[in-house]
Amino acid sequence: MERVRAPTVLLFDIDGTLVTTGGAGRRAMERAFEQTTGRRDATRFPFAGMTDRAIVRMGLRMVGHEDDDQAVDRLLAIYISLLGAEVDAASDYDVYPGIVRALDAAERTADTAVGLGTGNVREGARIKLSRGKLHQRFAFGGFGCDHEERAELLRAGAERGAAWLRRPRSECRVVVIGDTVRDVDAGLAIGAEVLAVGTGGEELEVLRARGASLAVRDLDEPGALDALLG
Known part of the structure; x- marks a missing residue:
């Protein structure tokens, strides 16, 4: 019997996950x-x-x-x-490996909402992503201007993603993609899966021990896209 895929909300962190702004x-x-x-x-x-x-x-x-x-x-x-x-x-601004490919794949996948889950305020997020031509690839988000606590801004992002899919939040699979233990903690606090990446410098073993569903070097790593999209 074919597995039914749940509608999925993806919430990407920015700094250390999508891009480096070189400080x-x-x-x-x-x-x-x-x-x-x-x-x-x-x-x-x-x-x-x-x-x-x-x-x-x-x-x-x-x-x-x-x-x-x-x-x-x-x-x-x-x-x-x-x-x-x-x-x-910034001379060393860069988009991390696998990001564009992951976004392309997510956009081709039915019942998938691609958003941000970031501590940046909304305008800061726009500025940081625009140089890498990424800003317009995110339909919604939870931002640092929504709440000072990371779990609460992720909760806001998850609700917006569910609304974008026109589904109740309770029916959606939520995946937080981040590079720090704070991303892991906040994602788990809202009942999300957490795909942790090592692009921000944290040790993968630390991210796994914290409870990440999967920890990979970057989104080019084999299996990362399957884990992301379900």
Whole structure:
């Protein structure tokens, strides 16, 4: 008897999963902090898996500034104004192996919604993906402006993906594609499968131990597409 494939929502992380911006996001964030607080050293902590709002809030706290929502919004607006030039100037911007092939395959697969699940705010996501000609390939997403907690923004993305498919969320298979333990934790928290990739630098053994359904070097690895598309 032929297996019935569930309608599938794919939620891709951006940094370390789809593309590397060569540190453009960090440079823009450091410049935004310098303009706002006079301190370029506010963000001397790992960003991996954090949402933009959480990064800004932590940075403000580290330099003793108010970290209310208005302060976060002001600094994020400056960050966005600086990000495009940093991305354009990055000499080592790149789209990771297997990404275009995976997106092509997903677009050809019936009952598959291709979206983002990223800690970037929506405009930051657009800027980072546009250079690689990827932005228009995602119909929806869960973003860092939806929620500061990664699991909640993924939940928002999953709901939007189900709506795009015109199916109840409960009927959909959700797959989170990410490169950090925070991606794995958040995906598992919403009941999703997690396809973890090593392109962001995390050890595959660490991602597997955290509970990833599959951990691969990149999406060119044999079996990755089958796992992605079900």
